[in-house]
């Protein structure tokens with residue numbers, strides 16, 4: 280079960296209780312790491328000294344507890360246990376549990392006084408104790424360090440059936456696929472060919488001159504950056520017309536429709552990219568489904584300022600005339616950050632699936648753009664051409680596909696321009712491939728709704 284390098288015989292004989300699917304999810308949550316089992320309470324004893332003997336000075340660790348009601352839960356700390364008697368600040372500390380199949384994380388105390396590094400049993404925030412009183416128990420002291428819903432976390436069943444601690448190490452194994460799982464020609468000719476196809480593209484439906492592509496996705500996923508990247512490619516230099524960056528809430532607050540020109544003096548290209556405000560998990564924050572519905576139907580004008588409290592109210596006179604096919608959206612692109620997929624909350628997933636139902640009902644083409652592949656995988660960061668050789672990216676694509684309920688073939692990984700000062704061939708090829716696929720899908724949709 281534990282395929283990782285084990286250094287001594289005692290450890291070697293330990294068998295992990297963690298089911299394979301949950302182990303994989305926790306590893307992905309921690310950014311592609313390896314877990315090595317250090318301590319197993321049923322073998323070494325539910326007591327502080329046995330725990331410290333095996334877990335001190337081991338770097339980042341993950342504690343996984345089990346109870347007989349079937350709950351698997353615990354916590355991660357990035358700072359060594361050393362029995363220093365000090366309060367530890369740990370920005371990365373979190374508690375986790377599983378809701379259904381999905382791991383849910385809870386951050387603690389913004390990292391401040393994350394835990395007391397004493398000689399006692401492992402605890403989080405001096406509040407949640409594992410192996411409490413040197414017994415197979417979990418104990419929530421219920422002080423105000425943080426709020427934890429113990430009913431969700433462990434079904435209020437405080438009796439532990441097992442408690443394990445794993446050493447967490449960045450995966451050293453470079454996992455390469457033998458053959459790329461999608462083929463891409465990373466050449467200047469291919470880039471030129473793609474640009475030429477996009478330039479010369481003409482929708483077959485005569486009433487539509489431009490394909491309207493709508494970008495939807497969580498805050499900070501890279502929607503505005505995708506427009507900036509495509510604009511940069513056709514302008515031949517890095518541009519940043521749409522504001523992009525990072526903030527707690529969406530940086531984009533207006534609905535923007537961006538036509539793109541083929542070079543500074545060039546002709547407009549046959550598509551328009553529509554940028555929206557980011558989705559947030561709470562209702563009454565971020566973009567809401569009513570607004571999306573109005574956008575899809577072509578009722579929201581360029582520069583409309585979103586109001587998270589009330590949705591768009593169509594102008595009585597104008598709305599008496601339904602928007603023409605030309606003004607409607609022809610392809611919806613869900614922009615998802617590759618580094619955040621496992622952390623996506625159930626609420627956000629629900630919001631996305633409500634949007635999907637709406638888009639499905641209108642029959643509009645849909646695609647997922649998986650951004651930040653460079654941040655997600657160090658291999659890809661080093662060389663973008665290894666994208667389709669990285670098995671990590673492959674699992675991320677599969678994860679997006681299953682969480683959003685879209686076929687794997689509709690998930691397109693890209694790296695947007697973010698800090699670069701110059702264009703880069705590999706980046707361009709990926710971005711243009713994604714754009715061309717969007718045009719193809721939109722074409723299928725138009726063919727379906729407005730046969731010639």
Ligand SMILES: Nc1nc2c(ncn2[C@@H]2O[C@H](COP(=O)(O)OP(=O)(O)OP(=O)(O)O)[C@@H](O)[C@H]2O)c(=O)[nH]1
Pocket residue numbers: 496497498499500501502503504505522523524525526528529530531532555556557558614650651652653654693694695696697698
């Ligand atoms: N490394 C890397 N960074 C990216 C990528 N795409 C976007 N970013 C960065 O992520 C941050 C957020 O990107 P935006 O384009 O502003 O995201 P957005 O979806 O428009 O966000 P809101 O408008 O706030 O909802 C910026 O700092 C970008 O530079 C990518 O593919 N790779």
Ligand SMILES: [Mg+2]
Pocket residue numbers: 502503504522523530531554555
């Ligand atoms: Mg934006």
